[in-house]
Amino acid sequence: MILERLKEIVGEDYATDDDAICTSYSRDQHFHFVPKKKPAFVVRPGDREEVREILIFANENRIPIVPWSTGINVRGLTIPEFQGSILLDLSRLNKIEINEEMMTATVEPGVTFALLTQEAKKYNLRAAYPDAPLTAGVLTNNYLRGIYQTSVIDGHDHLLSFEMIIPNGEIIQTGSRALNRDLPYFRYGLGPDIAGLMSASPGTWGVVTELTLKLYKLYEKRSSYFIGFEDVEKSIDLVRKMAREELVSSCRLVDNQSWLIGMCGSFEFEYDKLPNFVVCLLIDGLDGIFQAKDKIVRELIEDSGGRLLDIPESFKDNFERETLGGTERSCMVFGIRGNYHCIGLYGPLKYVPEYYELHRKTAREVGIPEDYVYFYVNPIARFHGQLCYVELDIFYDGSDFDLAEKLKEYNKRQMKNLLDLGIYGWFRPYAGIIEPSIERAGYLTELWKRFNEVVDPKHIMNPGKLW
Amino acid sequence: MEKEEVLNGIYRCAKCKLCTITSFHPREELFPICPSGEYYGFQAFYAPGRLEILKGILDDDIEESDELLKIIYSCTLCGACYEKCKEITKVDLNFSEIFEEMREIAVEKGWVLDAHKDLIEKIRETHNAYGEVQSRYQRKEGDILYFVGCTSRYREKEISESMIELLDKLNVNFQILEDEWCCGSTLLRIGQVEEAKELIEHNIDEIKRSGAKTIVFTCPGCLMTFKKNYPQLNVELLHSTQFIERLNPNLRLKNLGIGVTYHDPCHLGRHLGIYEEPREILSKIANIKEMKRNREQSWCCGSGGGVRSAFEEFSSWSARERIKEARGVADTLVSACPFCKHNLNDNSDGMKVYDVVELVNRALE
Ligand SMILES: Cc1cc2nc3c(=O)[nH]c(=O)nc-3n(C[C@H](O)[C@H](O)[C@H](O)COP(=O)(O)OP(=O)(O)OC[C@H]3O[C@@H](n4cnc5c(N)ncnc54)[C@H](O)[C@@H]3O)c2cc1C
Numbered sequence: 123m124i125l126e127r128l129k130e131i132v133g134e135d136y137a138t139d140d141d142a143i144c145t146s147y148s149r150d151q152h153f154h155f156v157p158k159k160k161p162a163f164v165v166r167p168g169d170r171e172e173v174r175e176i177l178i179f180a181n182e183n184r185i186p187i188v189p190w191s192t193g194i195n196v197r198g199l200t201i202p203e204f205q206g207s208i209l210l211d212l213s214r215l216n217k218i219e220i221n222e223e224m225m226t227a228t229v230e231p232g233v234t235f236a237l238l239t240q241e242a243k244k245y246n247l248r249a250a251y252p253d254a255p256l257t258a259g260v261l262t263n264n265y266l267r268g269i270y271q272t273s274v275i276d277g278h279d280h281l282l283s284f285e286m287i288i289p290n291g292e293i294i295q296t297g298s299r300a301l302n303r304d305l306p307y308f309r310y311g312l313g314p315d316i317a318g319l320m321s322a323s324p325g326t327w328g329v330v331t332e333l334t335l336k337l338y339k340l341y342e343k344r345s346s347y348f349i350g351f352e353d354v355e356k357s358i359d360l361v362r363k364m365a366r367e368e369l370v371s372s373c374r375l376v377d378n379q380s381w382l383i384g385m386c387g388s389f390e391f392e393y394d395k396l397p398n399f400v401v402c403l404l405i406d407g408l409d410g411i412f413q414a415k416d417k418i419v420r421e422l423i424e425d426s427g428g429r430l431l432d433i434p435e436s437f438k439d440n441f442e443r444e445t446l447g448g449t450e451r452s453c454m455v456f457g458i459r460g461n462y463h464c465i466g467l468y469g470p471l472k473y474v475p476e477y478y479e480l481h482r483k484t485a486r487e488v489g490i491p492e493d494y495v496y497f498y499v500n501p502i503a504r505f506h507g508q509l510c511y512v513e514l515d516i517f518y519d520g521s522d523f524d525l526a527e528k529l530k531e532y533n534k535r536q537m538k539n540l541l542d543l544g545i546y547g548w549f550r551p552y553a554g555i556i557e558p559s560i561e562r563a564g565y566l567t568e569l570w571k572r573f574n575e576v577v578d579p580k581h582i583m584n585p586g587k588l589w
Numbered sequence: 590m591e592k593e594e595v596l597n598g599i600y601r602c603a604k605c606k607l608c609t610i611t612s613f614h615p616r617e618e619l620f621p622i623c624p625s626g627e628y629y630g631f632q633a634f635y636a637p638g639r640l641e642i643l644k645g646i647l648d649d650d651i652e653e654s655d656e657l658l659k660i661i662y663s664c665t666l667c668g669a670c671y672e673k674c675k676e677i678t679k680v681d682l683n684f685s686e687i688f689e690e691m692r693e694i695a696v697e698k699g700w701v702l703d704a705h706k707d708l709i710e711k712i713r714e715t716h717n718a719y720g721e722v723q724s725r726y727q728r729k730e731g732d733i734l735y736f737v738g739c740t741s742r743y744r745e746k747e748i749s750e751s752m753i754e755l756l757d758k759l760n761v762n763f764q765i766l767e768d769e770w771c772c773g774s775t776l777l778r779i780g781q782v783e784e785a786k787e788l789i790e791h792n793i794d795e796i797k798r799s800g801a802k803t804i805v806f807t808c809p810g811c812l813m814t815f816k817k818n819y820p821q822l823n824v825e826l827l828h829s830t831q832f833i834e835r836l837n838p839n840l841r842l843k844n845l846g847i848g849v850t851y852h853d854p855c856h857l858g859r860h861l862g863i864y865e866e867p868r869e870i871l872s873k874i875a876n877i878k879e880m881k882r883n884r885e886q887s888w889c890c891g892s893g894g895g896v897r898s899a900f901e902e903f904s905s906w907s908a909r910e911r912i913k914e915a916r917g918v919a920d921t922l923v924s925a926c927p928f929c930k931h932n933l934n935d936n937s938d939g940m941k942v943y944d945v946v947e948l949v950n951r952a953l954e
């Protein structure tokens with residue numbers, strides 16, 4: 123009966139309960155933490171009205187809905203928790219509209235960063251990019267409050283407004299959309315910041331069917347520098363200056379082994395011969411401004427005590443292209459050992475040495491080999507509170523189930539340690555990360571749950587992914 | 590491959606889907622690369638989905654269904670996904686090989702498509718994939734053997750005729766097996782390893798008897814099968830374009846004055862790494878322009894891996910996509926594989942489609 127109704131809504135070819143098709147959505151690379159589970163149905167709606175009808179039907183019948191845009195979230199967020207779930211594959215919704223005048227893009231869930239880049243480039247515009255592969259969904263990434271670490275200067279928030287269908291079929295327009303759907307360009311419209319409340323959530327409020335985001339200017343003038351340091355303190359000093367002066371578009375502090383490979387776009391280099399820590403900088407801008415910034419940055423590099431690294435030009439090209447045009451090579455981190463695990467968090471730059479030390483110490487305690495343990499940091503504009511995204515990474519072989527057990531122990535200990543040390547927040551909420559924080563957050567989580575209850579009283583929206 | 594090895598490979602898949610598009614930078618244009626995924630849409634029809642299904646099969650955690658068979662057999666085994674993956678995420682499995690192995694497992698379980706059963710029957714009866722009465726050539730001289738293959742023998746005959754004419758014009762002494770059977774490629778690609786054995790044994794005997802030292806193929810599928818599935822014969826194996834390139838300095842070729850674009854056959858390009866020889870030759874006789882998807886990132890014509898015989902609509906769609914791309918670049922599309930030509934020609938909507946040897950034969954003064 124369920125399948126029949128789904129087929130009625132979307133057409134014969136777009137709904138199925140076939141075991142093999144369901145299997146293909148049943149696991150992602152986070153499977154040691156979120157075990158494989160098959161949805162009972164997969165449905166691929168073709169427009170928002172079909173999405174709405176599916177939600178109303180699921181809500182009436184209390185069937186769990188798992189929204190899926192491209193499934194590249196690396197946290198098991200589209201793996202169902204409950205028997206009988208409907209996986210809502212939204213990839214057929216892929217309309218995109220660039221508004222050059224407003225410097226915005228309005229996208230549906232199936233639009234990838236690659237498609238957005240291709241279209242925006244026609245107007246000399248670009249998006250703010252995550253390190254996620256450019257096959258990932260733009261809507262989801264912005265809705266999930268991604269971290270756009272390729273270009274620090276863009277800041278943290280690119281989402282202007284969105285349209286969401288909630289389980290009872292009502293359609294919510296956030297920000298200026300609420301008053302006029304043709305004017306979706308302002309984050310704050312009537313009343314509270316509903317977009318703020320409902321974003322960064324793993325499909326647990328409703329389904330976002332359209333989202334408007336900011337685009338930025340593309341400049342032809344670019345230069346990049348890689349500066350090596352043997353100790354983390356000194357490297358942080360350079361990062362601090364860069365972030366405070368707002369001189370560079372991209373500023374990343376990485377170790378010499380992991381993310382640097384993707385930024386350079388090649389496995390073929392003696393990375394281990396480089397200093398332990400590398401600060402990667404990219405400058406761009408209008409001609410005269412670019413020259414001035416470039417000059418100051420070079421002076422600051424000279425004073426930093428770091429070593430300007432002699433990196434092949436093709437590596438620099440890759441870094442510049444992917445920073446301002448979407449990343450393809452960041453996925454090389456999977457090529458290191460086959461899988462990667464990370465704890466992503468926000469915190470002040472001055473804590474970075476301690477985060478790093480703690481990372482190594484906890485990994486050592488649980489028996490994770492030292493050469494599996496890496497990290498990366500980038501400041502976020504504007505730099506109040508020394509806001510940084512910090513990623514504590516472990517690169518491992520996914521088929522090593524013993525190591526996976528150690529990782530679980532690492533997670534448990536490390537999250538507590540980090541909360542004790544002090545962090546601003548985790549990189550987007552999901553079940554594994556909320557649990558250890560609930561007690562500290564006090565009534566906030568209670569309130570959050572109550573709000574959620576109002577919108578999704580029957581708990582059909584991706585249940586189990588938050589709590 | 591051992592089950593454990595395959596599973597370890599599958600665990601490396603990050604589900605990043607980079608294998609579904611051509612390299613984005615530096616061109617910054619989006620082109621899909623997986624025909625079956627683009628056509629059918631569900632995750633199951635892209636490489637990461639297929640890997641998950643293979644895991645399900647190995648773990649005995651999947652139910653047989655028509656859809657499952659469609660997923661297993663609608664992959665053209667083009668290998669485009671692997672070219673992309675091996676550069677970045679490095680899943681340590683050659684996907685066209687592994688998806689072929691998935692079919693071998695399917696065959697063991699009795700999961701065989703009706704269309705493929707018909708094909709097997711035809712080959713059993715006639716020893717060729719088209720069920721035709723065997724045609725014979727009387728060519729019995731020399732160290733060089735031209736292995737004709739089923740498609741240029743029974744469907745795209747201009748290719749074998751051009752090849753023979755070309756060899757004659759160049760005074761090359763060559764033989765053609767009087768009793769050449771299907772090389773077995775068609776069966777092997779659909780997982781029918783046992784069925785292919787007799788064909789292979791027969792051809793080996795014939796080749797040994799011929800005393801040939803070099804075998805030349807116009808069909809990259811046959812060539813790949815000889816290289817991959819036949820035992821070492823101590824005979825040199827060459828594709829027609831390699832053979833022609835070798836003769837190059839002695840060839841007097843005129844420029845035909847036509848604009849062409851070249852379609853890389855999957856077997857020749859991605860599977861055997863032969864990209865440059867056809868281009869070298871074509872650049873001497875025509876004005877060659879590249880399509881955006883070329884070499885390692887070429888879009889498959891849609892016919893390989895038993896797809897044309899089982900999923901005609903999908904196979905034709907895939908060819909039409911290629912024709913559309915080619916039309917934007919040149920008037921004439923050239924390939925170096927009879928099976929590609931067959932499918933592209935059937936869906937060409939008036940576009941001229943040739944094999945390299947046809948044009949070389951025309952250009953020989
Ligand atoms: C190598 C690598 C690096 C990465 N680096 C970054 C990074 O730097 N920054 C970053 O932000 N991310 C990063 N990611 C994580 C991830 O790829 C992205 O966040 C991505 O945007 C997830 O999008 P998706 O379209 O694949 O979402 P999906 O996996 O399809 O969905 C993710 C979640 O959103 C929900 N959802 C999906 N569609 C909708 C919808 N329309 N409405 C409501 N809910 C929905 C789903 O139910 C799920 O809970 C990285 C990933 C990889 C593999």
Ligand code: SF4
Binds near residue numbers: 606
């Ligand atoms: S590129 Fe490789 S790792 Fe990524 S989804 Fe494809 S097969 Fe998996």
Ligand code: SF4
Binds near residue numbers: 623626663688
């Ligand atoms: S081999 Fe070709 S058709 Fe098969 S999954 Fe890979 S890209 Fe798709």
